[in-house]
Amino acid sequence: MRYLPLTPDDRAAMLAAVSASSIDDLFVDVPAAARLSGPIEGLPAHASELAVERHMAALSRQSHAAGDGPFFLGAGAYRHHVPASVDHLIQRGEFLTAYTPYQPEIAQGTLQMLFEFQSQVARLLGTDVANASMYDGSTACWEAIVMARRVTRRSKALLSTGLHPHYRSVARTMAKYTGDSLVDGDPSLEAGTDWAALAAAVDKETSCVVVQYPDILGRIDDMRALAAACQAAGALLVAVVTEPVALGLIQSPGEMGADIVVGEGQSIGVGLQFGGPYVGLFACKSKYVRQMPGRLCGETVDANGKRGFVLTLSTREQHIRREKATSNICTNSGLCALAFSIHMTLLGEAGLRRLAAINHGRAKAAAAELAKVPGVSVLNRGFFNEFTLLLPVEARPVIHALAEKGILGGVSLGRLYPDNAGLANGLIVAVTETVTEEDIAAFAAALKEVLA
Amino acid sequence: MTALNSAGWRPEMNAGGADDTTTFTGNRALMLEEPLLFEIGSTGTTGVDFDEDAPAADLGALARSAPIGLPGLSESETVRHYTRLSRQNYAIDLGLFPLGSCTMKHNPRLNEKVARMPGFADVHPLQPQETVQGAYAVIHELAEWLITLTGMHSVAMSPKAGAHGELCGVLCIKAALEARGEDRRVLLVPESAHGTNPATAAFAGFAVEDIPATPEGRVDLAALKARLGPDVAGVMITNPNTCGLFERDMKAISDAVHAVGGYVYCDGANFNAIVGRVRPGDLGVDAMHINLHKTFSTPHGGGGPGSGPVVLSAALAPFAPLPFVTKDGESFRLIEEENAGEDHPKTFGRMTAFHGQMGMFTRALAYMLSHGADGLKQVAEDAVLNANYLLRSLDDVLDAPFGASGPCMHEALFSDRGLAEGFSTLDIAKGLIDEGYHPMTVFFPLVVHGAMLVEPTETESKAVLDQFIGALRSIALRAKNGDPALKSAPHFAPRARLDETLAARRPVLSWSDGAAGD
Numbered sequence: 001m002r003y004l005p006l007t008p009d010d011r012a013a014m015l016a017a018v019s020a021s022s023i024d025d026l027f028v029d030v031p032a033a034a035r036l037s038g039p040i041e042g043l044p045a046h047a048s049e050l051a052v053e054r055h056m057a058a059l060s061r062q063s064h065a066a067g068d069g070p071f072f073l074g075a076g077a078y079r080h081h082v083p084a085s086v087d088h089l090i091q092r093g094e095f096l097t098a099y100t101p102y103q104p105e106i107a108q109g110t111l112q113m114l115f116e117f118q119s120q121v122a123r124l125l126g127t128d129v130a131n132a133s134m135y136d137g138s139t140a141c142w143e144a145i146v147m148a149r150r151v152t153r154r155s156k157a158l159l160s161t162g163l164h165p166h167y168r169s170v171a172r173t174m175a176k177y178t179g180d181s182l183v184d185g186d187p188s189l190e191a192g193t194d195w196a197a198l199a200a201a202v203d204k205e206t207s208c209v210v211v212q213y214p215d216i217l218g219r220i221d222d223m224r225a226l227a228a229a230c231q232a233a234g235a236l237l238v239a240v241v242t243e244p245v246a247l248g249l250i251q252s253p254g255e256m257g258a259d260i261v262v263g264e265g266q267s268i269g270v271g272l273q274f275g276g277p278y279v280g281l282f283a284c285k286s287k288y289v290r291q292m293p294g295r296l297c298g299e300t301v302d303a304n305g306k307r308g309f310v311l312t313l314s315t316r317e318q319h320i321r322r323e324k325a326t327s328n329i330c331t332n333s334g335l336c337a338l339a340f341s342i343h344m345t346l347l348g349e350a351g352l353r354r355l356a357a358i359n360h361g362r363a364k365a366a367a368a369e370l371a372k373v374p375g376v377s378v379l380n381r382g383f384f385n386e387f388t389l390l391l392p393v394e395a396r397p398v399i400h401a402l403a404e405k406g407i408l409g410g411v412s413l414g415r416l417y418p419d420n421a422g423l424a425n426g427l428i429v430a431v432t433e434t435v436t437e438e439d440i441a442a443f444a445a446a447l448k449e450v451l452a
Numbered sequence: 453m454t455a456l457n458s459a460g461w462r463p464e465m466n467a468g469g470a471d472d473t474t475t476f477t478g479n480r481a482l483m484l485e486e487p488l489l490f491e492i493g494s495t496g497t498t499g500v501d502f503d504e505d506a507p508a509a510d511l512g513a514l515a516r517s518a519p520i521g522l523p524g525l526s527e528s529e530t531v532r533h534y535t536r537l538s539r540q541n542y543a544i545d546l547g548l549f550p551l552g553s554c555t556m557k558h559n560p561r562l563n564e565k566v567a568r569m570p571g572f573a574d575v576h577p578l579q580p581q582e583t584v585q586g587a588y589a590v591i592h593e594l595a596e597w598l599i600t601l602t603g604m605h606s607v608a609m610s611p612k613a614g615a616h617g618e619l620c621g622v623l624c625i626k627a628a629l630e631a632r633g634e635d636r637r638v639l640l641v642p643e644s645a646h647g648t649n650p651a652t653a654a655f656a657g658f659a660v661e662d663i664p665a666t667p668e669g670r671v672d673l674a675a676l677k678a679r680l681g682p683d684v685a686g687v688m689i690t691n692p693n694t695c696g697l698f699e700r701d702m703k704a705i706s707d708a709v710h711a712v713g714g715y716v717y718c719d720g721a722n723f724n725a726i727v728g729r730v731r732p733g734d735l736g737v738d739a740m741h742i743n744l745h746k747t748f749s750t751p752h753g754g755g756g757p758g759s760g761p762v763v764l765s766a767a768l769a770p771f772a773p774l775p776f777v778t779k780d781g782e783s784f785r786l787i788e789e790e791n792a793g794e795d796h797p798k799t800f801g802r803m804t805a806f807h808g809q810m811g812m813f814t815r816a817l818a819y820m821l822s823h824g825a826d827g828l829k830q831v832a833e834d835a836v837l838n839a840n841y842l843l844r845s846l847d848d849v850l851d852a853p854f855g856a857s858g859p860c861m862h863e864a865l866f867s868d869r870g871l872a873e874g875f876s877t878l879d880i881a882k883g884l885i886d887e888g889y890h891p892m893t894v895f896f897p898l899v900v901h902g903a904m905l906v907e908p909t910e911t912e913s914k915a916v917l918d919q920f921i922g923a924l925r926s927i928a929l930r931a932k933n934g935d936p937a938l939k940s941a942p943h944f945a946p947r948a949r950l951d952e953t954l955a956a957r958r959p960v961l962s963w964s965d966g967a968a969g970d
Contacts, residue, residue: 001827003558003749005913006834014841014914018859023833026840026859027729029698034734039825042600046824049562056818059593060571062586064579073576076805083500085531087568090753093545094538097559099890100755102551105945106885109541110754113534116489119963123521129961132755135612138805146655166805169789173773173801177626178657220514250514264805274587275577275806276612277757289959295755300955303940303948312955318615318651319896323660328651331613331745335753342534345489348524351498353516357506364507382511403580411578418790433502 001046066272066408070439072366074386074430075216075411076137076164076242077275078267080355081434086269086342090335100295100331104310105302110334111309114297117341124247124344125261126254127283132295132311133337134280134329137264138167141210141240142174143282143293143327144260148208148236149180150291150326156205159184161194162215164242165416171210180207186420189390191381193221199229206235208260213239213253214246216416217379218386218428227257236260243267244281245432246384248349248356260284269343270336279336290316293327355433359385363431366440370429373448379426386430388413392451395427401450407443483946486536490963493523499530540946541754542890548912548920552863552893552905553646553694555724555746562822563749563815572814577806581785588784591777591807594817595761598742601828603733604763608772610808614721617741617760618652618688620773620803624739624764625686625715626656627771627800636685636714642671644695644897649688649719658685665899669695669854669865677708686715686738692722692861694897694905695854696839706736715739715768723747724909725836725862728829738765744809748816759812770798775807834910835862838917842906845921849928853900862909868902872934877902882949883927885942889920 006014011023020026027035039045047055066079073079090096094109101107101114114132121130134140145157157175159168159182168184175182183201187194198209209230214220223239230237239253241263253261263281266272270279282294289296290313298312318325347355363385367378375392391398395412402409413426431440478485509515525533542549549556567573571586581588591609598607608624611617622639629636639653642663650660664675671689687709691699699705706716718732718740724747732740744750744759752758764772774796775788787795789802823831836859843864847855851869854860868877881891881904893905908917930938942948 001823001830003560003822003911004827004830004834005911005916006837007914010914011834011837014837018837018840018844020840020859023837026833026836027698029700029858030726030730031700031703031735034703034730036729036731036829039829040600040728040731041825043597043825044821046827047821049822052562052818052821053566055821056566056590056814057569059586059589060566060569062589063571063575064583065570065574066576066579067570067574071576073578075578077576077578079574079576083527085499085527089531089534089538091564092535092538094541094543095534095754096564096751097544097549097556098541098754099549099551099554099556099752103542103881103885103891104950105882105942105947106540106542106890107754108946109537109539112486112488112537112540113754115961115963118961119490120522122962135616135757136804136806139612139616139803164805166802169774169802170804173623173803176801177623178655220511222513247516247520249509249516250511251516251518252520255518271573272576273573274575274584274810276804276809277759277811286961289961296959296961298955299960300951302950306947308947308950310950310952310955312952312961313959315956318647320647321651322647323650323654325647325651325654328615328619328648328655329613330615330646330648331752331756331758333757334755335751336757338534338754342530344522345493345525345533346499346527346530347522348493348498349495349520349522351500351502351524352520352522354498354502354506355500357509358502358504360509360511361507382514400580400582403583408576408579408583415578415790 069406070442071408072410072429072431072443073408075428076264077272078243078430078432079272079434080267080432082269082271082343083346086339089342090339095338101311104308108308111297113338113341115299115309117337118297120341120344121281122283124244125283126252127261128286129289130281130283131292132297133332134282134294135333136276136278136280137242137262138170140262140280140282141167142171144238144262145171145208145210147260147291147293148238151236151288152207152234154205154207155179156181157207158198158201158209160198160211161185161187162217162219163210163212163240164216167240186417186423187217189379189423189426191379193219195221195223195226199226202229202233202235204233206233208236208238210238210240213241214243214384214386217388218383219380220250220382220384223253223256223258245356245359248352249360250384265340269339277333277336279333279340291326294329294332358433362433362435363387366431369440369444370447373444373451375451385432386428389427389429391425391427394424398450402446405446407446409443484536486533488963489533490523493525495519495523497524497526499525499527547888548908548916549890550892550906550908552907553721555907555909557749557909558911559749559751560819563818566818567811567814572810585784587810588777590813590817592779592784594813597820598761598763601727602763603731605766606764606769606772608762608764609776610773610804611741611760611762612804612809613756613758614741614743614760615648615652617762618648619656620762621717621739621741622652622656623800624768624771628768629685631798636683638684640679640684640687642689644693644899645688645690646719646721653688668857669697670699671701671705673701673704676705680708680712684712684714686717688717688719690719690722692725696860696863696865697854697857698861702735710736721746722862725832727832728825729832738768744812744816749819750812750815757809757812759809771800773801773803774799831910838908838910838912839864841917842908842921846924849925863905863907865900866904867900871931875931875934877904879938880904880927880931882941883930883938886944887923889923
């Protein structure tokens with residue numbers, strides 16, 4: 001077998017060296033009743049590289065890939081062009097096949113990269129510090145709610161109705177078992193956010209207010225007044241960013257006063273990957289750093305006085321603090337953080353701003369074109385690269401009809417909020433730099449046909 | 453660019469012999485120093501070309517005005533920056549990486565190729581179901597493999613890593629207890645467990661109590677039985693355990709826990725030792741996570757991403773999280789919120805936004821198909837053989853605290869007993885770095901003083917093991933005889949020992965013009 005270097009002679013010599021007469025002698029501690037003699041039944045035997053590749057390629061062809069036609073899905077995962085050098089560099093074996101940098105003398109590559117990643121993320125989100133990544137945006141969001149509880153010693157979190165419904169689901173799942181209380185609800189089909197109502201609802205029991213920016217319907221709003229209301233009540237403002245490219249064009253949550261900013265970094269460097277692996281961003285004001293979850297990389301010096309980097313403040317973490325840790329997270333999204341960091345380095349500030357502006361311009365053009373389809377209107381007043389269309393009929397069947405025409409036309413609110421009939425006509429449309437003018441024209445024409 | 457000796461050559465520089473203070477750059481041939489991105493990039497530089505100009509935006513007061521401070525590099529500089537950084541890393545591609553409980557095995561490149569196929573890598577998690585049948589097929593096929601290999605009832609695929617899988621299993625236990633109308637608060641966890649076990653239990657709102665161990669390094673069944681009662685929700689047991697031993701009494705433990713109405717969580721981090729040889733389902737396990745990035749060869753990537761599917765017993769399966777893939781005839785469909793009421797009403801809910809780590813599923817499936825049932829059995833056998841070979845080749849120079857407890861499984865455990873005064877496990881680890889190896893796991897498990905947990909995996913040849921054994925013997929002798937040079941190892945790594953106390957006392961976690969190097 002191509003991955004196993006021991007030869008039959010090696011095995012015989014090694015068994016003799018450990019005084020075993022057969023390999024079974026090394027499994028004597030397994031209860032006899034549970035010992036298997038031959039290969040497990042019901043599974044195929046080994047296969048060549050060619051055969052495996054053939055099998056997987058056949059399965060791959062059974063999906064309609066985003067690149068196969070016009071594509072307008074967003075709602076928490078975005079299709080951006082990733083430069084070829086990103087994927088090449090993350091496949092360097094020294095990055096790909098390294099472990100968590102527990103031995104810093106021979107892991108400076110990963111550690112310096114993480115320090116740079118943390119610095120990039122903190123700057124992008126407008127905060128003081130960022131950690132070395134979480135699993136994804138949705139789990140980072142829950143971790144922020146738990147962190148706010150630790151900081152404020154209060155356990156009531158107010159979730160904006162504009163928060164991604166899957167992020168809300170994750171929080172609801174966890175809150176059922178941790179005793180945290182959540183105040184949440186579905187969005188209403190209005191042009192504005194619910195942030196003014198949230199500011200009025202913050203009270204002395206509130207640990208945090210969680211808002212998404214841009215929100216699930218693509219709306220953007222100023223969070224300064226909400227940040228002030230939170231501060232006055234001693235609560236934290238948690239901002240969630242699912243499309244970090246937006247921050248090339250609009251002000252960051254940190255600049256507007258958010259205490260904790262979390263996000264989904266998939267947009268930059270990672271790709272769609274059917275939902276994972278992604279990279280959770282987690283950042284906050286420096287005064288809360290000792291309450292953060294996850295790994296942190298910090299600067300120090302070595303015994304010769306040279307600058308170097310290490311994992312630090314690990315007394316927050318599970319391998320030291322066990323049941324008193326700030327989180328149970330261990331493995332995070334290291335390689336996706338690297339992809340994010342390389343892509344961000346290639347973009348630089350100038351590139352990020354231009355990419356964001358192109359996204360925004362393309363989305364405005366699409367919104368204008370789609371609004372010309374009879375019966376269709378755009379909900380949003382302002383948006384970045386994603387907006388909500390109001391259709392004259394339920395959006396779900398429209399999506400399937402568009403797919404039959406080879407067009408992936410967005411995410412229906414019916415899919416995200418199946419129990420809320422009032423949202424059924426809503427369709428979330430995302431438009432990135434990968435969308436062409438021809439794609440927009442094809443989408444508008446197909447939508448017109450389907451609705452006719 | 454910074455240069456260590458930018459003032460140029462001076463006669464006194466050669467006084468102590470040739471070292472890095474004698475070069476202008478601070479480089480030593482192929483050992484290249486690399487500045488921070490922030491020291492070489494600029495905010496006006498970009499390595500990406502765009503086909504179009506940026507149109508004017510009309511975002512009013514929300515428009516960004518202040519600079520962000522994100523430096524960019526051209527593509528050529530970017531490739532060089534990260535390539536130079538990569539060369540300061542040790543990796544499995546370079547040599548033995550014997551971190552115990554981490555299963556650093558070879559990462560096949562076929563896996564990388566299939567993960568990038570467009571039907572898996574370039575599909576959106578919320579695409580209409582009829583357009584992603586191939587992606588669902590991969591998830592379903594992998595799930596079938598995991599169920600068959602473990603002999604369990606079903607599997608939850610969405611957990612994002614091992615610790616997230618633990619959370620999934622523990623939440624299933626919570627939900628099952630709730631469905632029975634019981635409020636049991638205590639999870640029993642052995643002291644030798646990974647830190648994630650107690651942390652997960654606490655994260656889900658359980659109180660954690662220790663399970664004592666016997667002198668031979670296994671769970672003390674009698675003590676466990678004595679503690680069981682109506683307040684105990686279950687146990688979290690690692691099997692094979694972190695002392696490298698198979699828990700002989702696993703079935704009896706499960707039976708005892710079940711008899712008092714509790715559930716058995718098994719930490720599957722060490723599944724590589726038994727895959728294809730033993731099925732956890734035959735040992736009474738109710739839930740076990742599987743680290744695809746350990747047993748099933750997906751790369752660790754310098755700290756993730758992982759993937760932690762959780763196999764479940766019939767008792768816990770009804771509570772598994774959303775969403776998941778099911779097969780109806782020839783097509784696949786997703787069970788998610790809208791149809792869960794009919795098809796999966798007892799679910800504890802969603803624990804992550806989408807379907808889990810698709811990019812890891814494709815890699816793991818390619819690995820399983822490559823090995824097949826016969827190859828996976830050989831994997832466990834070679835992994836266990838390699839570990840026993842190390843244990844018996846070194847137990848005359850290093851103390852093996854459980855060496856008399858029977859064969860080890862896929863990792864060999866040593867302690868610091870017998871080292872010279874002032875020498876510790878850390879010195880042995882740093883000595884290994886100079887010999888060109890990544891050290892073993894150190895100071896874990898906590899139940900052994902100065903623990904050294906060595907896991908070679910099955911992808912190492914006998915020749916590699918023999919050289920490693922020779923190197924480790926040599927270092928052990930140096931530590932036992934008090935060689936002072938070992939105290940300052942590593943001498944030949946890109947950095948000497950780093951000041952971790954300083955890093956924690958005065959945290960510098962983000963680059964700023966003032967903080968760097970002050």
